[in-house]
Amino acid sequence: MRQKTLTSPVIFRSTSSFVHLLLVASPLIAALLSRSAGSVAVVSAFSLQMGLLKVGTPQPWPTSKRNLNYVREAGVRQFISTYNRVKDLKGDDLVWGDEIEYGIFVLDDENKKVRLSLRAKEIMDNLNANEGIHSHEAEGCNWVPEYGAWMVEATPARPYTGYSTDLLRVERNMRLRRKRILAELKEGEIAPTVAVFPLLGAMKDDGSVPPTPLGGPVTESEYIGDGIINPHPRFGALSANIRKRRGEKVNIRVPLFHDTHTPEYANLPGFVPSPQCCGDENILLWRFGKGDLSREKYGNGFVIVGCSNSAKEFNDNTGDPITLQKWLVNVECEGCKGLFYRSAPGVIVADADWPRNGDVVVGSEIPDVPGWIRLQNGYYLPMYSDDGSINFLHKVSTETHSRNKQRETLGSETPLFRSTTAPTTAMEELDLKSSLETAIKNVSICSDEAQMFNVRPAIHMDAMAFGMGCCCLQITFQATDVEESRFLFDQLAVMAPIMMALTASTPVLKGRLADTDCRWGIISEGVDDRTPAERGREGGPDPPGDPEMAGKGRRRLYKSRYDSISTYLYQGASTEDSHMKNRILNMYNDIPVPIDEDKYRDLREAGIDPLLSQHIAHIFVRDPLVIFDGAVEEVDDETQTEHFESIQSTNWQTVRWKPPPPRSGPNDPHIGWRTEFRSMEIQLTDFENAAFTTFTTLLTRVILTFDLNLYIPLSRVDANMQRAHGRNAAVKGKFFFRRHMAPLEPGDDGFGEQYASMFSRAVNGKKGETLPTIPSEGTFNRLDTNATDTSIETVDGGVNGGDGVSAKRRVAPNASGGPEENSYEEMTMAEIMTGKGDYFPGLIPLVYAYLDHIQCDSVTMERMTKYLDFIEKRATGQLVTPATWVRSFIRNHEDYKFDSVVSDSIAYDLLVACKEIGEGQRAAPELLGDVVIKPILATDAYQKKLDSKRVNNGQILSLLERYSARKTFAETH
Secondary structure, three states: OOOOEOOOOOOOOOOOOOOOOOOOOOOOOHHHOOEEOOEEOOOOHHHOOOOOOOOOOEOOHHHHHHHHHHHHHHHHHHHHHHHHHHOOOOOOOOOEEEEEEEEOEEEEOOOOEEEEEOOHHHHHHHHHHHHHHOOOOOOOEEEEEOOEOOEEEEEEOOOEOOEHHHHHHHHHHHHHHHHHHHHOOOOOEEOOOOOOOOOOOOOHHHOEEOOOOOEOOOOOOOOOEHHHEOOOHHHHHHHHHHHHHHOOOOOEEEEEOOOOOOHHHOOOOOOOOHHHHHOOOOOEEOOOOOOHHHHHHHOOOEEEOEEOOOOOOOEOOOOOEOOOEEEEEOOOOOOOOEOOOEEEOOEEOOOOOOOEOOOEEEEEEOOOOOOEEEEOOOOEEEOEOOOOOOEOEEEEOOOOOOOOOOOOOOOOOOOOOEEOOOOOOHHHHHHHHHHHHHHHOOOOOOOHHHHHOOEEEEEEEOOOHHHHOOOEEEEEEEOOOHHHHHHHHHHHHHHHHHHHHHOOOOOEEOOEEEOEOOOHHHHHHHOOOOOOOOOOOOOOOOOOOOOOOHHHHOOOOOOOOEEOOOOOOOOOOOOOOOOOOOOOOOOOOOOOOOOOHHHHHHHHHOOOOHHHHHHHHHHOOOOOOOOEOOOOOOOOOOOOOHHHHHHHOOOEEOEEEEOOOOOOOOOOOOOOOEEEEOOOEOOOOHHHHHHHHHHHHHHHHHHHHOOOOOOOOHHHHHHHHHHHOEOOHHHHOEEEEEOOOOOEEOOOOHHHEEOEEOHHHHHOOOOOOOOOOOOOOOOOOOOOOOOOHHHOOOHHHOOOOOOOOOHHHHHOOOOOOOOOOOOEEEEEHHHHHHOEOOOEOOHHHHHHHHHHHOOOOHHHHHHHHHHHHHHHHHHOOOOOOHHHHHHHHHHOOOOOOOOOEOOHHHHHHHHHHHHHHHOOOOOOHHHHOOOOOOOOOHHHOOOOOOOOOOOOHHHHHHHHHHHHOOHHHHHHO
16 A cells, blocks of 8 residues: 655645655654664653753842843844754655643542642653663654643654654554553552643642642742642743742633532622623633733732623723724825835835735834834834825724725735725725724624623632643644745644634633633733733833843733734745745734844844744743753854743744754754644543644645635634633634635625635536636746646746745735735634535535545545544534533532532542543543544553563463453353
8 A cells, every 4th residue: 555645735736756754843852852764762851952941050030130131132143043054944844743741640539539649750750761661662652741740741752754644643652652651650540631630729738649838939829839840940940930020920810600609609799691791692702811900900809801793802901902003005195106115214125015005004103213113024114204294104993904906915916806896095995994894893782881890700820830730732743844834833823723612621720610611821821921011001110121121021012921923924935036025914914013123123134034033023022931050151152042942932822933953963853844733722532632633734734735825814813712712612602714715716796895716616516617817927827726737837937836835825815915804704613614605615625625635545534534523523513522521520410519619529520530531431422422432551551572481380370260261261161
């Protein structure tokens, strides 16, 4: 049987053959592996490179502060050096890996209690030692420490490759990991794959084995003790320095679930139940990271919530807009057609994509440079002429979109939308647009009075452990080159909230049922080191600020350092000969992106493109949280990346973009450009985890091969992140998603615009028709989707294109900007996954189409069909999420009092049930349908040698007696 590659070249161009190498895909295990032909090097789990788990002595915060500026500056220098060294790497094959985190707990059967087992390091050391002994086995595991002293993270010992048969390795390896960790547990210990320990912070000094006293100098927590944190010095330093930089303990407040007898809701003045306030169609929103106002008004016991589809969904509780200011380009002088971009105030850029009159751009005014705005694509524009007599830019509503009749899209030859109305001037159309805005907004059905009291009792937590003690599922992909890694970063960022909602598994916190289903916001608030001034409140360093801290501790930062992304990263091909060099995503980057302006200028002067410079300058608005003695100026900026990684690795976003790490020697493995997908929640079984892992992997191949894009404005991605936290959001919620993932055709009058999806041709029986060729500049031609691989004329007149970007992507509705307000809409999870109308085929049918395209082998196809059928049933509500299952288990437990309290006995039975489901000992048809999990046994953890060592007669007799006692023997003899 010939293996099939998970190809990524678009199907409209010829596919080059792959030479597959076993490369390291995961950023967390990269430094653990060093492979040559047929050999494996076993490395200590505490020897991770890139500054992640460095052995050394962390500097106390007062000492660290004196080195913050140096580390930030050196980090940028290290990135520039690394980027220039590896930016031209191309042709890497797909290798990838997953990461699963396990919690280890102790059962007290006599008293029906469950506690944390603080043996994680001992267990991990034993596991890694056994991996060395059994390194000859084809499959193996890597075990690395996690934040909690009860937690272990596991990855495959060797990455998965780009062959279809490796999709089958995923579940096998996950089952192997579960077997091996079971083999190291003592009697009474369990290690189910649950997102959170349900009683964390609810048991005072009796929460762990051995017991740990509450509080301590690291966390100063009222609910947990420092002793439950991993003993590696980095973790304690992270916890303490987050608190010290913030100026107080972290403050996590999650809406409490309202049940029949929940005492906190009794006689709550003005309380309106969420179904009455938000309506049956909408989701209650916990707006994590934005609760300072509710804390100031109501204290730690309450939190203000909102509703999806409300006018306030896109506004901060503090009144600061989430979306940036929009500006209409209208240069008011005769013969003037627009403005050139500026790379810096006063420095003109000769870019063909300069904004014309009628275009709408997104940006913010620069406080220190009056009269200038910085756009979200990294460029600058003047607001008026030097003498102030001619206005260039005009503030408009954030709902306004471009209506440029001169050119419908920037940097694209395809008119994405053809208006059916008579031409009007830019200002006339703007006035018409503004007058219609209020009529099309969906608003909350709460009255103003009810909105004032839309306050919920909260589950309050005060330490990093509540967030970083959560377990999750992550995947890392190696891309073929830097461009593909950046493109995947953008596409996966859109998918992050979708997959998080579909895998939701965190409905219980600190012994209480929450009114949310996901962990993300808990971690976001648990590591939020922003000062009050950075959060937009009073307090923090007094003006002019602390000169040692980033932004002097007063720069407005709209998100925690653990949050969704704030800027897309892809801007098309970046070769010098390409007219795509500065094709950027100004219209989709519509949320604030605070940057370090000095770092941005340094990056631009070093030749880094605007969008990537913006991304790096954005993550460098944060301070490094852990600095080790003897590793400040001693680090070589030309050959090491420790300072870059110290900031990069503590910007925990839904997707992480990873440059190739430096190689310390010729025998080190080659590691390419990587993209890490971080939002998914852990599932109870290896079948579920493998299903979502392989689905996400196949989806990346679908996007690349079929040349699709998922772009929507980032304000809508953030809205999806909030919606995804909602209770049962996978079934009841709606999410913003792109209507047309493929190039558009004329023909549809939907929403008053003329366009149609390429997919509608297949649905409507027109697949034999040929798309018209649209004239274009130079050698760039619109692709006929019916053309053969060898007949396509692509970029530079050659097959596959001179710069690695397909011609089809160049003309697709993409990063080029343009009036795309109708390019996305609200969809249910079922519609996103299975399709809507004739214009949106659904992600699952596209995956099937891809598997058919690569002629996937029958064995792999059978398993993928099982996975996809399962995901479809969950998306359509036929199967429930783990969060819904856990909530139902608790509410149906005989000891539950309908007071939102999870007692010792309930938590005990819950974790036992989770263990049994994960190990194949208990059926859960509401969760898995007809899927049967084969039992997982610790005795199967390692291969058994066909030993020929002689045994004595007594041993032989004993073995024969055991065999003869078996039921099967008795029935046949």
